Amino acid sequence: MRYEKGHKAASRRRILEMASRRFRREGADAVGIASLMADVGLTHGGFYSHFASREELMRDALATALQQTFPFLEQTAQSGGVPAIIHAYLDVAHRDTPDHGCAIACLGAEIARHPPETRAVLTHGVEKVVNLIAAHLPDPDPQQRLSRAMGIFASMVGTLQMARLASEPRLSKQILRSGEDAALLLARG
Numbered sequence: 115m116r117y118e119k120g121h122k123a124a125s126r127r128r129i130l131e132m133a134s135r136r137f138r139r140e141g142a143d144a145v146g147i148a149s150l151m152a153d154v155g156l157t158h159g160g161f162y163s164h165f166a167s168r169e170e171l172m173r174d175a176l177a178t179a180l181q182q183t184f185p186f187l188e189q190t191a192q193s194g195g196v197p198a199i200i201h202a203y204l205d206v207a208h209r210d211t212p213d214h215g216c217a218i219a220c221l222g223a224e225i226a227r228h229p230p231e232t233r234a235v236l237t238h239g240v241e242k243v244v245n246l247i248a249a250h251l252p253d254p255d256p257q258q259r260l261s262r263a264m265g266i267f268a269s270m271v272g273t274l275q276m277a278r279l280a281s282e283p284r285l286s287k288q289i290l291r292s293g294e295d296a297a298l299l300l301a302r303g
Contacts, residue, residue, distance in 0.1 A: 133175035138220040139213035179217035180239040
C-alpha cells in the first residue's frame with residue numbers, strides 16, 4: 115500500500131505527541147510500545163520504521179515536550195518577568211495536568227537513571243529555563259543571576275513535585291503557595 119507524501123512524518127509526529135503526553139502522565143517506564151502505537155492507530159511492528167529503540171523514542175518525546183513548554187515560559191516571562199514564570203509554573207492547573215506540563219518536573223527523577231544521551235535532553239531543557247529566568251533577573255553580575263536562576267528553578271520543580279504527591283488537596287495547595295513565596299523571595303534577591 116502506498117501512502118501520501120508526508121504520511122511517515124505525520125505518523126512520527128503523532129507518535130511523539132502521544133508519547134510525550136503519556137510519559138509525562140504515566141511515567142517513563144509505565145508506557146508500553148504496543149499500547150502507545152495502538153493509541154495513535156498504528157501497529158506495534160510499525161514502531162521500528164520510526165525509531166531505532168524505545169530510548170530514542172524517549173529522547174525525542176522529551177524534546178517534543180520541552181518544545182511545547184518553553185514557548186509558554188518565554189511568553190510568560192515577556193509579559194511579567196520572573197514572578198509571572200513562578201506563578202504560572204506553580205499554578206494548580208499545571209499541577210493537575212502533568213501530561214501537558216513540564217517534562218523536567220514530571221520525569222526528572224526517572225530520567226536520571228537513563229543513559230547520558232537521554233539525560234542530556236532534559237539537561238538542555240533545564241539550561242534553557244535557567245537561562246530564561248536569569249535573563250529576567252536584575253543582578254548586574256551574570257554568574258550571580260545564573261546562580262539565583264538555578265535556585266529558583268530547582269525550588270519550582272521541587273515544589274511542583276511535592277504538590278503532586280500530596281494526597282490531601284489543601285496540603286497540595288499550601289505547598290504550591292509556600293513554594294511560590296520561597297521562589298519569589300529568591301527572585302527578589
